[in-house]
Amino acid sequence: MTEKSPKKEKIPRQPMPEQDPQIRKRNFEEVPLGYTKELAVKEAERCLHCKNPSCMEGCPVSVDIPGFIKNIKEGEFSKAVRKIWERNALPAVCGRVCPQEIQCEGRCILGRKGDPVAIGNLEKFVADMEREHGNGELPPKSDPTGKRIAVVGSGPSGLTVAGDLILKGHEVTIFEAFHKPGGVLVYGIPEFRLPKEIVYSEVNTLEKLGVKVECNTVVGKTVSLDELFEQGYDAIYVGVGAGLPRFLNIPGENLTGIYSANEYLTRANLMKAYLFPEYDTPIVRGKDVVVFGAGNVTMDSARTAMRLGADRVRIVYRRSRDEMPARSAEIHHAEEEGIEFLLLTAPTRFLGDENGRLTGVECLQMKLGEPDESGRRRPIPIEGSESKLECDMAVIAVGAGANPLLTKSTEDLKINKWGYIVADLETGKTRKKGVWAGGDIVTGQATVILAMGAGRKASDSIHQYLTWGW
């Protein structure tokens, strides 16, 4: 009997090596370990190099994805990262936190019948190679224009604007309210998902290019937008983020042991409270923790609580699994680490002891009705379904609103009824001459890459303005 030679086997998507869930759930080290060179090249070989690459259409900053993947295939890792830099100053960040499954990878043609190319993993790989082994060669800068730009906020959109405009020959100063730059990348996203050293390294690259970073400057308080113009800045980009925590507005919310996600994560990440008492900022180490919400920040909070020694962490969400806004990878990681999900459950009241410490939360069961204005099915309480969950710590991670600090001090900066800055979505131009805005303070809470996309559009518009006028 003769056998036909088997068809050339397709290369499967190369899985990302990860820390074992049972080990990682008690440490703050990064979960994915990263591709080796071999894995990266093998994964890159899967790319079909489509003539009209739809992956690029899915990228808010239009990175030349097939281009950098081709570089990887050829072993030209340094070229690959420079290809990404043409459109994206923060590949080490984006490779880690972008929702690739609904962007580039979601459009990959291979995904129609199987698994898409692991674009995010490859981006992370080349950015890490460059940071650890690169030649440090910086991208070329245009001749100095003598124009000065103030960037307010050092989160993803501010860093993008700074990176773009410094390369075009302008002088750029970033003003940051916190004592360290990076915005949500350092106060919000945990170490195990985005090591802070990576953010500082990206900021450091911008500084090498000539960007000045002024921390401890609360624009709106320490200095106003108009005073920045008086100081000689020609244009201002406002990318201060959403930055106003939402609470549940139910009784007992001010008991001790209840945190907003912003506070909990800022203590743990920026202030390094997980290293207390080596670091001075304390944090409650809950044993029985409840986290409200279902977004990426909810997953981050729950996984942080687990790493801080909780015996049990439960995520409480009033809708069902299908409506959860978090990335599927984050939900999967949380489940692997033993986080429990209580779906169709809504809190009605917090309970505390005589010292004002949290002891539990009363909840109601919900069922789903017709879709609401968000397009998701509206949760409806089921009468008589009250139950009590015991807990000694709770984190409220149900989103953020617009922080009023800057807009309150700038009367001619038009805001909408929710407090977000009114800006042209194509250019980022606000109603105040010489001022652009983008990211969460315009759109409401969104993702890192969308903020970067807004920054990219604004920097193009600012450059045009500095060259041609308003």
Place this chain on the structure above:
Amino acid sequence: MFEILERQDMADGTVVLNEISAPLIAKKAKPGQFVILKANETGERIPLTMADTDPNKGTITIIYQIVGKSTALFKSLQVGERFQDVIGPLGEPTHIEKLGTVVCVGGGTGVAVLHPITRGMKKIGNHVIAIIGARNKDLLILEDKMKTASNELHVCTDDGSYGHHGFVTDVLKDVLEKEAVKLVVAIGPVPMMKFVCSVTKKYKVKTLVSLNPIMVDGTGMCGCCRVSVGGKTRFACIDGPEFNGHEVDFDELMQRLQAYKEQESVAYEKYLHE
């Protein structure tokens, strides 16, 4: 930036004054506003309401009591050394206006915060009666400055070692009996502010208090400093730090201030042994 130019031990070494170089903050700050300070890389962000500013010299002054590791660390900084980070001015300034007779009540290091407000109230043309108190004579601060800043000064000590023997509220009651007071400003330990408010409520005199909850960012981002005022949750960092004292839930504030009591004593013990 943030170099310590002047340093003074007060109240038997339990309280310290630092005059810090911070030109941008000094230029902008108004009475009632606060700064957040961090001593070093591993330090905690500590909010302190400013005791004074000198825009010409480019300095701000803070006066703080040593209550734990972070303030002990602040105390260890000498003239010529620096705070790693100082952020401000934060919060809303005191609304200083001409009203008539104003009573300024201060206890402990609250007197330091009260001083620029008292001065401002007098300067704008109010008749200012100041009442300050401490546990004993040695712990009393800024008596001379408060004398100059006010039209009339009463001093109280809990143990009777100086001035009136008793609490600031005793003297306050006498004043409220005799005078038509338009406004009381009370700044000090939470129990003191609570008792002042229960007195002024009876006399129906509007009372401002300056709150000192635990904070992290101080810019409205984290909600750590939330306080219940008139049944609503407000953020002391952006809505305050001053509020209508008759509406503040002081018991909740006291409980929230105790949130990290155990960790704070662990950190302080460790610091004292190192």
